[in-house]
Amino acid sequence: MSIGSSPTTEPPALAAASHEEAPTRETLLALDGMTVTFRTPAGDRLPLVREASFQVRSGEIVCLVGESGSGKSVTARTVMGLTQRDPAMAVGGRAEVLGHDIVSDPSVTAGLRGRDLAMVFQEPMSSLDPVCTVGTQLTEALRRRHGKASRQAERSRLAELLAEVGIVDGRRVLDTYPHQLSGGMCQRVMIAQALACAPRLLIADEPTTALDVTIQAQILELVDRLRTEEQMAVLLVTHDMAVAAELADRVVVMYAGRVVEDAAPVALFDQQLHPYTSGLLRCIPPMVDERPARLVTIPGGVPSPAALPTGCSFHPRCPHSVDLCADRVPELADHGGRRSACWRAEELSR
Amino acid sequence: MLSLIVRRVLIGVPTILGVTVLLFLALRVLPGDPVSAVTAGAPTTPEAQEALRLQFGLDQPLWLQYLKFVGDALTLDLGTSYASRQPVLTMIGQQIGPTLQLAVAAAAVSAVAGILLGTVAAVWRNRWPDALIRTLSLVGTAMPSFWVGLILLMLFSFTLPLFPATGSGGVRALVLPALALGLSAAGTVTRLVRNSMLELMGETFVDALYAKGLTRGQVVVGHVLRNAIIPTVTIVGLQLGALIAGAVVVETVFARRGIGQMLVQGVSTSDFPVIQGVVLVIAVLYVLINIVVDVSYSVIDPRIRVAVGKG
Ligand SMILES: Nc1ncnc2c1ncn2[C@@H]1O[C@H](COP(=O)(O)OP(=O)(O)OP(=O)(O)O)[C@@H](O)[C@H]1O
Ligand code: SF4
Numbered sequence: 176m177s178i179g180s181s182p183t184t185e186p187p188a189l190a191a192a193s194h195e196e197a198p199t200r201e202t203l204l205a206l207d208g209m210t211v212t213f214r215t216p217a218g219d220r221l222p223l224v225r226e227a228s229f230q231v232r233s234g235e236i237v238c239l240v241g242e243s244g245s246g247k248s249v250t251a252r253t254v255m256g257l258t259q260r261d262p263a264m265a266v267g268g269r270a271e272v273l274g275h276d277i278v279s280d281p282s283v284t285a286g287l288r289g290r291d292l293a294m295v296f297q298e299p300m301s302s303l304d305p306v307c308t309v310g311t312q313l314t315e316a317l318r319r320r321h322g323k324a325s326r327q328a329e330r331s332r333l334a335e336l337l338a339e340v341g342i343v344d345g346r347r348v349l350d351t352y353p354h355q356l357s358g359g360m361c362q363r364v365m366i367a368q369a370l371a372c373a374p375r376l377l378i379a380d381e382p383t384t385a386l387d388v389t390i391q392a393q394i395l396e397l398v399d400r401l402r403t404e405e406q407m408a409v410l411l412v413t414h415d416m417a418v419a420a421e422l423a424d425r426v427v428v429m430y431a432g433r434v435v436e437d438a439a440p441v442a443l444f445d446q447q448l449h450p451y452t453s454g455l456l457r458c459i460p461p462m463v464d465e466r467p468a469r470l471v472t473i474p475g476g477v478p479s480p481a482a483l484p485t486g487c488s489f490h491p492r493c494p495h496s497v498d499l500c501a502d503r504v505p506e507l508a509d510h511g512g513r514r515s516a517c518w519r520a521e522e523l524s525r
Numbered sequence: 526m527l528s529l530i531v532r533r534v535l536i537g538v539p540t541i542l543g544v545t546v547l548l549f550l551a552l553r554v555l556p557g558d559p560v561s562a563v564t565a566g567a568p569t570t571p572e573a574q575e576a577l578r579l580q581f582g583l584d585q586p587l588w589l590q591y592l593k594f595v596g597d598a599l600t601l602d603l604g605t606s607y608a609s610r611q612p613v614l615t616m617i618g619q620q621i622g623p624t625l626q627l628a629v630a631a632a633a634v635s636a637v638a639g640i641l642l643g644t645v646a647a648v649w650r651n652r653w654p655d656a657l658i659r660t661l662s663l664v665g666t667a668m669p670s671f672w673v674g675l676i677l678l679m680l681f682s683f684t685l686p687l688f689p690a691t692g693s694g695g696v697r698a699l700v701l702p703a704l705a706l707g708l709s710a711a712g713t714v715t716r717l718v719r720n721s722m723l724e725l726m727g728e729t730f731v732d733a734l735y736a737k738g739l740t741r742g743q744v745v746v747g748h749v750l751r752n753a754i755i756p757t758v759t760i761v762g763l764q765l766g767a768l769i770a771g772a773v774v775v776e777t778v779f780a781r782r783g784i785g786q787m788l789v790q791g792v793s794t795s796d797f798p799v800i801q802g803v804v805l806v807i808a809v810l811y812v813l814i815n816i817v818v819d820v821s822y823s824v825i826d827p828r829i830r831v832a833v834g835k836g
């Protein structure tokens with residue numbers, strides 16, 4: 176604030192600006208030691224997610240990164256209350272979605288879905304009902320939030336939504352069946368469907384993988400705008416570190432079902448407190464042609480939940496591992512506003 | 526679309542020819558002499574019998590008899606009944622109505638029962654409703670329709686006189702035969718509906734439907750069932766052909782009018798033209814129904830509909 180201005184004559188624009196800088200952030204997703212286990216037909220319990228802890232607050236984008244098989248989708252689907260549909264899955268620990276405890280009562284998610292809570296799925300081509308038109312399916316989402324309206328009003332609202340995700344001939348697309356659309360189109364339809372309810376918390380599982388760069392930028396811009404203007408909270412699963420760097424308020428790194436590092440992107444890209452994160456960042460692929468290739472992996476692969484290494488799950492692949500690493504599991508510990516689950520975090524950061 | 530139909534017809538023709546050849550041979554090899562059946566009870570001379578044999582064309586070599594039968598059939602002449610001296614086609618025309626009625630009613634029973642039970646079993650998977658329905662559907666499939674018919678007769682006609690035991694008139698007389706024929710077909714439909722619904726419930730799009738806030742009822746009825754209906758229509762359609770054949774048996778149990786009774790009478794008097802005519806008509810209907818099912822399948826399923834429309 177400039178020195179000459181008196182507090183009583185503070186221009187409204189400034190007041191608004193300062194309000195935008197520090198909006199009251201509400202915690203819309205809070206995981207605290209959440210575990211998801213899968214019981215195999217043979218009776219073994221496989222840990223798919225192990226003690227995941229992180230938060231997403233209103234107006235925030237939190238990016239969830241990690242190699243394939245690290246448990247990102249399971250985490251996302253559990254937050255939606257979807258893994259719980261499978262009787263072989265068990266959720267433990269603490270998980271609050273929009274203030275509701277979904278571990279003790281998974282059915283609360285049913286009331287939230289399609290109103291304050293929405294999700295974009297990883298496989299766009301198989302996310303739409305093959306025997307219903309796109310219009311029918313979008314209408315269902317619209318009605319869930321806004322109730323029934325006239326057919327004309329609904330169609331023009333849907334066309335608007337489709338235009339927002341870069342589909343210009345929305346009215347035609349409404350009358351098509353999913354198999355008539357490309358993967359990118361399906362993905363955009365799914366995004367429009369998720370946004371139709373104006374959710375307070377959006378779970379987006381790699382929402383832009385099938386899209387070309389222009390559309391991808393447009394979608395991410397849209398999400399960014401909704402976050403700023405509507406205070407939408409977003410859990411964004413992505414393989415694209417560039418996206419995380421640009422959009423995220425925090426980046427949560429998962430490995431073998433555990434959160435191994437959690438930090439603001441600037442701090443994270445500046446210095447990693449977990450060797451796995453360093454490995455991931457070294458693997459940032461150059462922009463090949465139009466879209467970034469998937470992460471090139473660190474030598475070796477993510478262990479399967481059925482054969483987890485002892486101690487730190489990353490130790491067989493870690494260039495810095497010591498004897499302790501194979502013996503004991505490192506806790507996700509606080510390191511001055513960021514967290515890391517590595518025995519040698521302090522040491523390696525020096 | 527047209528090429529689809531042509532292809533199906535080309536497959537159907539050898540099927541029908543095969544059936545007629547087998548039947549033709551069987552009738553003439555197996556015991557049973559039409560001439561002595563026609564003249565049963567009446568005093569005849571060997572000369573009179575020989576005259577009948579000539580009249581029926583039974584003195585001709587087999588292959589010639591067969592060619593004549595096929596040639597006549599192509600001109601819609603199925604021959605004349607030895608017993609009634611009426612054209613077989615006319616007789617079938619008079620009798621086929623009740624049979625088709627029964628088969629269609631049975632297909633409806635099979636579809637409705639199969640879809641309801643299959644849905645319940647899928648929704649309550651691995652719980653007692655599922656276990657019960659799975660057992661019933663196995664039992665239903667294993668039990669022959671005449672057996673089901675007899676049980677139904679005992680329960681709902683003799684013990685509880687709700688429906689008439691015999692006869693062909695009216696809807697009430699149709700209920701028990703249609704149940705007898707349809708319930709033994711419903712087991713297959715039940716299992717098909719249950720399994721395809723369970724498979725569908727694991728698909729991502731079902732997750733996506735829940736994610737947008739649809740209730741379980743909306744997801745199951747509005748989407749999963751709708752997807753499962755497509756293979757179900759095919760199966761029920763294909764069943765219709767088998768149900769027309771099955772109607773023959775059930776008609777006998779319930780003493781209903783129809784081509785079944787006609788066939789039974791034909792067999793008991795070795796009335797070759799009647800037997801051949803009825804079987805041929807059933808075979809042709811069977812093949813025709815398959816073609817119609819294939820075509821309607823492509824009309825119902827938007828994925829195929831568009832592909833066919835383009836091609
Ligand atoms: N329905 C399921 N039943 C059993 N195991 C599962 C199920 N879904 C996922 N898993 C297992 O859980 C682990 C984590 O899977 P998840 O799909 O969450 O990985 P991801 O991080 O999303 O990977 P990607 O980047 O490939 O999407 C994998 O080992 C996977 O095999
Ligand atoms: S705990 Fe050990 S093995 Fe695990 S990341 Fe740290 S140094 Fe590597």
Ligand SMILES: [Mg+2]
Binds near residue numbers: 249297
């Ligand atoms: Mg995934």
